[in-house]
Amino acid sequence: MVLVLLIVSLGVFALVALLPGDPAVAILGEGHPASTYDDLRTELGLNDPMLTRYADWLGGALTGDLGRSVVPPRSDVSDRVVSALPVSVEIAVLGLLIALLVAVPLAMWSAYHEDGVLDRMISAGTFAVLSVPGFLAGLLLIMVFVNALDWFPRSEWVRISDGDLLGNLHHAFLPALTVALVELAMFTRVLRSDLIVTLREDYILAARAKGMPPLRILFTDALRPSSFSLVTLLGLSLGRLIGSTVIVEYLFSLPGMGSLVVNAANQGDFPMVQGAVLVIAVIYVLINAGIDLSYGYLDPRTRKAHV
Amino acid sequence: MTAPLLEVDDLRTRFLTPRGPMVAVDGVSLTLAAGETLGIVGESGSGKSVLGRTIMGLITNGPTTTVTGAVRVDGADIHQLTPQGRRALWGTKIAMVFQDPMTSLNPTKRVGTHLSESLRFHRGLSRGAARTRAVELLKLVGIPEPERRAGQYPHELSGGMRQRVVIAMALACDPKLLIADEPTTALDVTVQKQILDLLQSLAERLQMATILISHDLGTVSGRTDRVAVMYAGRVVESGETRDVFAQPRHPYSGALIESIPRLDAASHSLLPAIVGQPPNMLNPPSGCRFAPRCAFAQDRCRTETPALVDDVACHFPLTQALEVHA
Numbered sequence: 273m274v275l276v277l278l279i280v281s282l283g284v285f286a287l288v289a290l291l292p293g294d295p296a297v298a299i300l301g302e303g304h305p306a307s308t309y310d311d312l313r314t315e316l317g318l319n320d321p322m323l324t325r326y327a328d329w330l331g332g333a334l335t336g337d338l339g340r341s342v343v344p345p346r347s348d349v350s351d352r353v354v355s356a357l358p359v360s361v362e363i364a365v366l367g368l369l370i371a372l373l374v375a376v377p378l379a380m381w382s383a384y385h386e387d388g389v390l391d392r393m394i395s396a397g398t399f400a401v402l403s404v405p406g407f408l409a410g411l412l413l414i415m416v417f418v419n420a421l422d423w424f425p426r427s428e429w430v431r432i433s434d435g436d437l438l439g440n441l442h443h444a445f446l447p448a449l450t451v452a453l454v455e456l457a458m459f460t461r462v463l464r465s466d467l468i469v470t471l472r473e474d475y476i477l478a479a480r481a482k483g484m485p486p487l488r489i490l491f492t493d494a495l496r497p498s499s500f501s502l503v504t505l506l507g508l509s510l511g512r513l514i515g516s517t518v519i520v521e522y523l524f525s526l527p528g529m530g531s532l533v534v535n536a537a538n539q540g541d542f543p544m545v546q547g548a549v550l551v552i553a554v555i556y557v558l559i560n561a562g563i564d565l566s567y568g569y570l571d572p573r574t575r576k577a578h579v
Numbered sequence: 580m581t582a583p584l585l586e587v588d589d590l591r592t593r594f595l596t597p598r599g600p601m602v603a604v605d606g607v608s609l610t611l612a613a614g615e616t617l618g619i620v621g622e623s624g625s626g627k628s629v630l631g632r633t634i635m636g637l638i639t640n641g642p643t644t645t646v647t648g649a650v651r652v653d654g655a656d657i658h659q660l661t662p663q664g665r666r667a668l669w670g671t672k673i674a675m676v677f678q679d680p681m682t683s684l685n686p687t688k689r690v691g692t693h694l695s696e697s698l699r700f701h702r703g704l705s706r707g708a709a710r711t712r713a714v715e716l717l718k719l720v721g722i723p724e725p726e727r728r729a730g731q732y733p734h735e736l737s738g739g740m741r742q743r744v745v746i747a748m749a750l751a752c753d754p755k756l757l758i759a760d761e762p763t764t765a766l767d768v769t770v771q772k773q774i775l776d777l778l779q780s781l782a783e784r785l786q787m788a789t790i791l792i793s794h795d796l797g798t799v800s801g802r803t804d805r806v807a808v809m810y811a812g813r814v815v816e817s818g819e820t821r822d823v824f825a826q827p828r829h830p831y832s833g834a835l836i837e838s839i840p841r842l843d844a845a846s847h848s849l850l851p852a853i854v855g856q857p858p859n860m861l862n863p864p865s866g867c868r869f870a871p872r873c874a875f876a877q878d879r880c881r882t883e884t885p886a887l888v889d890d891v892a893c894h895f896p897l898t899q900a901l902e903v904h905a
Contacts, residue, residue: 474682481637481677482697482748483669492696496687572732573686 298540338547367451375459383467507563618799621809691729
């Protein structure tokens with residue numbers, strides 16, 4: 273995993289460093305004397321060999337120092353990431369929680385009443401949701417719940433650290449729901465098809481023959497063996513959502529990681545891009561390592577034989 | 580005489596398949612007294628497993644299934660009960676042992692949980708009491724180191740051990756009737772005998788009626804009081820196991836018994852086999868369903884369905900005892 277992270281960091285660094293365009297020009301604008309640009313490049317360390325720059329950057333990153341933004345007010349990259357990350361993580365986690373809470377019962381109902389009326393409706397519904405672009409769903413939610421019903425506020429963000437948890441949740445709910453819609457449609461479809469396969473297993477019949485009620489069988493016998501694809505998907509979604517909910521962040525004016533990266537990239541703020549992308553990548557790798565570990569819980573057969 | 584434990588009356592199970600209706604069980608009647616053992620024998624596709632599951636009530640009326648006739652357990656008709664009513668009987672009054680122990684245990688559940696969950700559900704035992712009882716059950720079915728085994732997962736046990744767990748699972752809440760559907764088919768020959776002996780001794784010890792479903796006559800002979808031979812969804816002959824084996828009256832039973840491999844047969848002699856294929860149940864032959872494969876069939880057999888008279892459904896029952904088994 274360390275190796276994976278090292279490769280990721282090198283990739284992130286190289287990607288940004290190899291981008292065309294001169295950061296000095298991007299920062300100062302055109303029309304200055306050549307020496308001014310050169311002074312700035314020296315100050316930013318851009319005249320050093322690339323490996324030296326990478327080593328410096330990586331060394332800093334390991335101690336939590338991701339450098340400073342090159343755009344005024346030249347704020348600390350770590351500080352900006354630390355302030356943006358909780359927003360993205362909260363929206364992603366909350367969105368996935370909503371998606372799971374809705375998807376698991378829907379999938380169970382669908383699988384248990386396979387080809388029933390409601391199953392077909394759920395299938396059609398999830399398919400419809402999947403084919404609606406996320407920004408459209410977000411816009412619709414804003415139109416209905418903010419503009420028409422005025423149930424939720426818009427364009428503000430209350431931090432949990434301000435001590436107002438309810439206010440925070442109030443602001444986070446709509447963006448989380450926007451994120452959740454597509455995910456829950458995917459989760460429902462994946463879990464439904466896995467459940468249908470599991471429900472045909474002999475041990476489900478054996479559990480029925482013991483007189484266990486259907487709901488109990490669904491939760492205690494069928495759910496765990498059926499959740500491999502779901503958990504894999506969950507991990508991928510979480511990693512993806514933390515870094516790339518740009519559209520949702522724009523719609524709801526959230527100060528999250530997505531907007532941070534996009535703004536920085538537009539301004540040619542390469543340390544910011546590198547730092548933020550590195551953090552996102554590390555989180556992604558860690559989440560997926562966690563997912564791999566969870567397989568052992570899901571299916572004891574995949575655990576290593578213990579003597 | 581008291582009412583029998585199990586009464587099956589003219590039971591028919593009909594499935595709607597994409598290729599048309601199929602009558603898998605076609606008018607079967609049986610009775611079983613408490614503590615009695617009954618063998619149900621027939622080849623693959625004869626409807627014996629469907630019969631077992633219909634008796635159990637696992638197969639019941641539904642969108643593509645029609646069950647007519649009656650299955651009465653202690654007087655209550657399984658197929659007239661609500662789903663909740665059936666569930667209350669499952670495990671406590673009738674229980675089932677399935678064919679393949681490799682697939683009938685949940686791979687994500689510990690062995691002990693398989694046993695304790697029904698004890699807690701049906702008997703309302705506490706977690707600790709259910710666990711103690713689960714270990715006792717494992718000991719009862721002859722599993723060494725039951726405490727350790729209870730904490731293991733099914734994949735850590737051998738096939739024979741797993742089938743013992745499946746049996747223990749069925750016995751957990753003291754059922755009065757156990758339906759064992761091909762309980763040894765998936766096991767090694769050496770383990771088969773152990774499992775059958777175990778079932779037999781448990782049935783005697785716990786005073787439990789047993790239905791042993793098998794395609795293997797050797798499994799049934801000597802272990803059951805009575806036997807019913809099924810062919811194409813119907814019982815073609817039934818009676819005391821000893822009598823049926825000594826003097827089968829239906830040509831099909833006779834042919835089945837003759838096809839048991841024998842140790843005293845001349846070496847390199849051909850195994851006697853029943854010619855032809857089992858009938859297509861979507862379009863069964865008219866008249867006696869065995870007629871196309873029967874060595875004694877006559878014109879009447881091909882047009883007129885023989886009724887089960889005096890425990891045999893044949894127009895021309897065999898009269899001679901089989902020489903080989905006499």
